[in-house]
Amino acid sequence: MKEIKGVIAAEVAKVSGLDESVVIGMLEYPPNADMGDLALPCFKLAKSLRKSPAQIAEELAASLAKLNEIEEAAPSGGFLNIRLAKGAFAEHVVTKSINDVHGLFSSERGKGRTAVVDYSAPNIAKPFGVGHLRSTIIGQSIVRMMREDGFHVEGLNHLGDWGTQFGKNIAAYMRWGDEEKVRANPIRELFKLYVRFHEEAEKDPALEDEGRYWFKQLEEGNEEAIRLWKWFIEESLKAFKETYQLLGVEFDHYLGESFYTDKMDAVVNELREKGLLVEDDGAEVVDLSEYGMPPCLILKSDGTSIYPTRDLASAEYRHRVLGADTLVYVVGAEQKLHFQQVFKVLELMGRDYAKNCTHVAFGLMKFNGERLSTRRGHVVYLEDVLTKAIEEAAKIIEDKNPNLANKQEVARSVGVGAVIFNDLKTYRIHEVDFRYEDVLNFDGETGPYVQYTHARACSVLRKAETRETAWPAGYVPNEIEWGLIVQLSQADETLERAVDEYDPSVMARFILQVCHAFNRFYHNNPILQSDEPTRSARLALTDATRKVLAKALYLIGLDAPEEM
RNA sequence: GCGUCCGUAGCUUAGUGGAUAGAGCGCUGGCCUCCGGAGCCAGAGGUCGGGGGUUCGAAUCCCUCCGGACGCGCCA
Numbered sequence: 001m002k003e004i005k006g007v008i009a010a011e012v013a014k015v016s017g018l019d020e021s022v023v024i025g026m027l028e029y030p031p032n033a034d035m036g037d038l039a040l041p042c043f044k045l046a047k048s049l050r051k052s053p054a055q056i057a058e059e060l061a062a063s064l065a066k067l068n069e070i071e072e073a074a075p076s077g078g079f080l081n082i083r084l085a086k087g088a089f090a091e092h093v094v095t096k097s098i099n100d101v102h103g104l105f106s107s108e109r110g111k112g113r114t115a116v117v118d119y120s121a122p123n124i125a126k127p128f129g130v131g132h133l134r135s136t137i138i139g140q141s142i143v144r145m146m147r148e149d150g151f152h153v154e155g156l157n158h159l160g161d162w163g164t165q166f167g168k169n170i171a172a173y174m175r176w177g178d179e180e181k182v183r184a185n186p187i188r189e190l191f192k193l194y195v196r197f198h199e200e201a202e203k204d205p206a207l208e209d210e211g212r213y214w215f216k217q218l219e220e221g222n223e224e225a226i227r228l229w230k231w232f233i234e235e236s237l238k239a240f241k242e243t244y245q246l247l248g249v250e251f252d253h254y255l256g257e258s259f260y261t262d263k264m265d266a267v268v269n270e271l272r273e274k275g276l277l278v279e280d281d282g283a284e285v286v287d288l289s290e291y292g293m294p295p296c297l298i299l300k301s302d303g304t305s306i307y308p309t310r311d312l313a314s315a316e317y318r319h320r321v322l323g324a325d326t327l328v329y330v331v332g333a334e335q336k337l338h339f340q341q342v343f344k345v346l347e348l349m350g351r352d353y354a355k356n357c358t359h360v361a362f363g364l365m366k367f368n369g370e371r372l373s374t375r376r377g378h379v380v381y382l383e384d385v386l387t388k389a390i391e392e393a394a395k396i397i398e399d400k401n402p403n404l405a406n407k408q409e410v411a412r413s414v415g416v417g418a419v420i421f422n423d424l425k426t427y428r429i430h431e432v433d434f435r436y437e438d439v440l441n442f443d444g445e446t447g448p449y450v451q452y453t454h455a456r457a458c459s460v461l462r463k464a465e466t467r468e469t470a471w472p473a474g475y476v477p478n479e480i481e482w483g484l485i486v487q488l489s490q491a492d493e494t495l496e497r498a499v500d501e502y503d504p505s506v507m508a509r510f511i512l513q514v515c516h517a518f519n520r521f522y523h524n525n526p527i528l529q530s531d532e533p534t535r536s537a538r539l540a541l542t543d544a545t546r547k548v549l550a551k552a553l554y555l556i557g558l559d560a561p562e563e564m
Numbered sequence: 565g566c567g568u569c570c571g572u573a574g575c576u577u578a579g580u581g582g583a584u585a586g587a588g589c590g591c592u593g594g595c596c597u598c599c600g601g602a603g604c605c606a607g608a609g610g611u612c613g614g615g616g617g618u619u620c621g622a623a624u625c626c627c628u629c630c631g632g633a634c635g636c637g638c639c640a
Contacts, residue, residue, distance in 0.1 A: 041582050285637070294637075363569085438575095445589085522604085523595095
């Protein structure tokens with residue numbers, strides 16, 4: 001669609017004297033399909049051209065009508081409504097979908113650039129709850145979409161593997177821990193010990209000192225402390241990786257907070273040399289009052305570092321070692337101020353990549369309207385949620401398609417897809433209230449629905465018994481076929497907007513639009529029983545839809561089973 | 565107190581300067597001798613939180629009030 005908009009805009013630019021890119025931005029889709037395929041509101045042009053909008057629309061209509069790509073251009077109350085030449089456009093879109101679906105989506109805008117995307121970031125020895133789901137799948141989708149757009153992307157998992165909590169973990173394990181239990185169920189067992197530590201510490205405050213003592217031991221290299229800490233990480237990571245595998249999520253780097261312990265001095269020294277550090281209440285901070293922000297804490301009053309320091313060191317590492325010119329952080333909205341501060345400090349340090357740092361914030365996840373609180377032990381394990389969804393999918397498969405070959409694998413794809421899609425279909429800033437009744441409902445605008453649509457297209461093509469499909473030259477689509485083609489043609493604009501806004505929900509909504517259009521087409525137009533050339537055209541359109549859906553589903557992290 | 569974000573149908577939401585505010589769930593009623601009914605079609609359901617303003621045009625931009633969430637140094 002970008003291409004055809006360019007052609008139209010060039011012509012409008014020539015006649016009106018406006019900038020071509022401005023005209024492209026003004027082109028919109030009419031609210032009603034019978035008005036046309038594209039529309040240009042001419043009201044804004046009235047002032048500069050000193051003519052009435054209606055007159056401008058009329059004049060533009062006359063010159064646009066001459067273009068081969070346009071069937072009709074009609075002025076209507078200050079709007080210019082444009083109908084595309086359907087046959088040629090359809091052939092172009094369908095052919096591209098079938099033979100070069102990557103090209104349909106992408107013009108590789110990110111070519112030559114490198115981005116590091118930070119997502120998921122669970123805490124070692126803590127539950128991986130539904131709350132972590134958002135960062136994980138939004139991040140994974142952003143990684144895939146940016147790669148599609150031509151970026152070189154390094155996906156990074158910034159594990160919470162350092163801090164005073166590990167002193168508590170060690171202390172708790174030494175008092176009450178059982179190696180076998182931890183091995184069998186590392187996260188749940190370690191978390192149980194952690195919760196117990198807090199409970200007992202209420203009665204016996206001396207425990208807190210014990211926790212602090214063990215963290216100090218850890219920092220000073222006590223062998224036993226380090227051995228346990230490494231073991232907790234190893235066991236936790238094993239468990240996390242199982243979940244990632246279930247979700248189909250991957251990382252290029254696992255770099256925890258501890259990785260930066262020896263890389264922070266350089267940052268602190270540079271800040272000091274540049275005169276950015278000031279003493280405040282015993283701590284050292286960067287004053288940001290000039291920019292309307294509270295100071296950014298760099299060293300605590302006891303001289304130790306804190307998370308902004310770590311984030312500065314890690315940004316440097318991502319830029320220098322990993323070669324990133326673009327840094328993306330998929331982290332909850334509650335940390336917005338923190339990232340604004342860190343990015344501002346990077347700017348004050350003279351880092352030019354500071355302007356390419358983005359905090360991709362998302363809203364809190366609630367469970368049945370309640371806030372989840374790890375400390376209070378109010379967690380919902382993602383593992384349990386996924387298991388439930390997979391069981392539900394298996395039940396429905398048993399009911400609707402009992403002869404399916406690889407039921408287990410498909411149930412996994414569908415169950416996990418339901419959970420992922422339920423989350424990604426909503427604008428990421430909104431809070432999400434996680435409810436089983438919604439997640440386990442497979443009707444309507446859901447993961448199973450879009451996967452089903454893809455499987456259905458595959459089924460038609462299987463029955464057609466043709467390997468190659470192609471749009472018959474000169475075939476002009478009917479209204480319903482056209483509706484689907486117009487949807488497919490918007491793949492390029494969709495990817496660009498989704499990447500620019502770092503928002504997978506843009507892609508999810510595109511998928512729903514394509515699915516609605518395809519199912520409408522499917523119900524109203526016989527494919528296999530049609531005469532030529534209609535049969536070929538409809539098969540090609542089905543093939544095009546299948547290819548577009550498979551790609552788009554991949555971009556938001558869903559599998560696209562051919563049967564389900 | 566200051567700052568940021570959110571408020572659209574019973575519920576979940578799309579639309580963020582253009583034409584009659586679109587969907588899904590739930591509810592009511594149709595559609596399988598036909599390519600997969602996890603589907604399709606139709607219906608009921610809306611003071612776009614309230615009020616002011618800017619504009620040819622406002623759900624969208626500005627101001628203000630109300631409701632909710634989240635931040636505002638020694639956790640991350």
